[in-house]
Amino acid sequence: MVYLTPGVYTEEFETGAKPIEGVSPSITAIIGETERGDTQPQLLTSWDDYRNKFGGFFGRQEYVPYAVQGFFQNGGQLCYVSRIVPRDGGGEPDSASEALGDWKVTAVGPGEWGNRVFVIAREGRVRGVQIDVYHWREDPGEPLFDPEVRANEDKPQPHIRETFEDLDADESSINFYEKRINGNSRFIEIEPDPPAGAPPAAIAPGDVAALGGGVDTGANLVVADFDGEGEPGARQGLAALDEPDFRDVAIVYAPNSDEVAGLQARLANYCEDSKYRFAILDSPARKSDIGTLTPRADVDSKYAAYYYPWIKVTSAETGALNLVPPGGHIAGIYARSDTQRGVFKAPANETINGAVELEFRLTDADQGRLNPIGVNVLRAFPGRGRRVWGARTLSSDPAWKYVNVRRFFNFVEASIDRSTQWVVFEPNNEQLWARVVQTIKQFLRTQWRAGALMGRKEEQAFYVRADRSTMTQNEIDNGRLIVEIGLAATKPAEFVIFRFTQFTAGSQAA
Numbered sequence: 001m002v003y004l005t006p007g008v009y010t011e012e013f014e015t016g017a018k019p020i021e022g023v024s025p026s027i028t029a030i031i032g033e034t035e036r037g038d039t040q041p042q043l044l045t046s047w048d049d050y051r052n053k054f055g056g057f058f059g060r061q062e063y064v065p066y067a068v069q070g071f072f073q074n075g076g077q078l079c080y081v082s083r084i085v086p087r088d089g090g091g092e093p094d095s096a097s098e099a100l101g102d103w104k105v106t107a108v109g110p111g112e113w114g115n116r117v118f119v120i121a122r123e124g125r126v127r128g129v130q131i132d133v134y135h136w137r138e139d140p141g142e143p144l145f146d147p148e149v150r151a152n153e154d155k156p157q158p159h160i161r162e163t164f165e166d167l168d169a170d171e172s173s174i175n176f177y178e179k180r181i182n183g184n185s186r187f188i189e190i191e192p193d194p195p196a197g198a199p200p201a202a203i204a205p206g207d208v209a210a211l212g213g214g215v216d217t218g219a220n221l222v223v224a225d226f227d228g229e230g231e232p233g234a235r236q237g238l239a240a241l242d243e244p245d246f247r248d249v250a251i252v253y254a255p256n257s258d259e260v261a262g263l264q265a266r267l268a269n270y271c272e273d274s275k276y277r278f279a280i281l282d283s284p285a286r287k288s289d290i291g292t293l294t295p296r297a298d299v300d301s302k303y304a305a306y307y308y309p310w311i312k313v314t315s316a317e318t319g320a321l322n323l324v325p326p327g328g329h330i331a332g333i334y335a336r337s338d339t340q341r342g343v344f345k346a347p348a349n350e351t352i353n354g355a356v357e358l359e360f361r362l363t364d365a366d367q368g369r370l371n372p373i374g375v376n377v378l379r380a381f382p383g384r385g386r387r388v389w390g391a392r393t394l395s396s397d398p399a400w401k402y403v404n405v406r407r408f409f410n411f412v413e414a415s416i417d418r419s420t421q422w423v424v425f426e427p428n429n430e431q432l433w434a435r436v437v438q439t440i441k442q443f444l445r446t447q448w449r450a451g452a453l454m455g456r457k458e459e460q461a462f463y464v465r466a467d468r469s470t471m472t473q474n475e476i477d478n479g480r481l482i483v484e485i486g487l488a489a490t491k492p493a494e495f496v497i498f499r500f501t502q503f504t505a506g507s508q509a510a
Helices: 049-053 064-073 114-117 177-181 222-226 236-243 263-274 327-340 364-373 405-417 430-449 473-477
Strands: 028-032 042-044 079-083 097-100 102-108 117-124 127-136 161-167 188-192 208-210 252-253 279-280 303-310 310-314 320-322 375-381 387-388 463-465 483-489
Touching: 028 064, 028 236, 028 327, 042 049, 049 064, 049 079, 064 079, 064 320, 064 327, 079 236, 102 114, 114 117, 161 177, 177 188, 222 236, 222 263, 222 303, 252 263, 252 327, 252 364, 263 279, 263 303, 279 327, 279 405, 303 327, 364 375, 364 473, 405 483, 430 463, 430 483
Parallel strands: 028 079, 028 252, 252 279, 279 303, 303 375
Antiparallel strands: 042 079, 097 102, 102 188, 117 127, 117 208, 127 161, 310 320, 375 387, 463 483
16 A cells, blocks of 8 residues: 555554365266256255256166255255266267247247147236246157147146246347246257348237257267266356356266276376366176176275165165166265265264165174275164265275275365465565465364364374475475375274173282
8 A cells, every 4th residue: 555645544454374264075977867957066964956957766776866856855955967978989968959930939948848838828817928848757649739728628738838028029028038038947058040131020819839940969978978077057067067157066977887998097086187086986787696796806996985785775766776886875864964964974883764675684704804905794683774885995005904094185185275376476485385284284183073084183183284395495486385284084984893801800900
């Protein structure tokens, strides 16, 4: 500040540590095929939210709905669903569309499902027009029709109806078509499509659009579909999750990933490259010969965990038992454990809500063969229900053997990374180093007091260094501030051993 006039001036400046806010360690992305919807990841807060945006159960071998339902049943709170559509070697599937007067109506998301969307404009109740949108989950067997006109006929009726009342063509109005429909409709988007050189005419009562031209390309999903590379707005899967809007995702899961060749290794490598994400992997279904379970042969990673066997859940539509992969339920258990105890607590010895039965019942001897090779077993115990009975990663490195250790480091590293961006371009001197060290120490002290770190004293639990022992003069001259952090992470009590001895009455017990 430049002082030109005599007087008293008040100034504010910052000293000392800045607070570090812990990131959420359990926001999950579930990737796979859905009945309908956008291919951009969508944030969900409930099972009803999923049904609104992506539809319901749509096939016995399509597991994303079961995974999402299991996630919320087990305590999950925030979940992104990233819809995957087959791209047939790189080609883009088409979205259904049709003209509504001088406006173009397009299905939200590609695929054949959009061919069962019917749009009609009616007289507005107060002004303008009312637009009704109808969707049939299954082909009605004839051209789409206005169900209001043929309500009394023996015709397949639409599954869902949306209504947007009192719309108009005035761009400044809050009831403008695009303002009210785009981003609010579960099924359609609308844009002007007038003849060349002419403004679009207002939509008139009686205008209809039976959408068509939606195409599903490709018969089978491949790893490239999950990679989802493309131009901005056309990405799906992992490529879409790399966009800044989705940086809070901490857990990645693709149901039945074993069925897509190379996908499990790709998910683990993706999480390792992302640094702050962790993959949940399913064993194959109907794998009764546990001797053939060798997950580390394909995936040896500290950023992934592997669960066996599958679980049986009650179908909401038929009441029958369906066999489904457990990963969505496991992701919900991660979230529940994080909320109730903390990310440092192993997400094991936890009940599996929604699981009526396990595909196979395992013994201690079975688990004794599987535990050392990184297979986390789901067990049924009399009087205690079905529980997760393992908390190991797929890493062969004993330092990263446990899920909670890896995920706790992910949590700490992501929290420090995102809360110290203020440091960039600050003067790289002793004052800055001291502030950074103090900032990080305050955050780690909170974690230690919560039980996340070993040690009776703070110096036994962690250390933070940023001085000339961590940086050379050359590194300082090149604008590098290097901070070294050491953590004594808490390991789970995986084997609880009580030792008993017999002593003679009257003798002194040790």
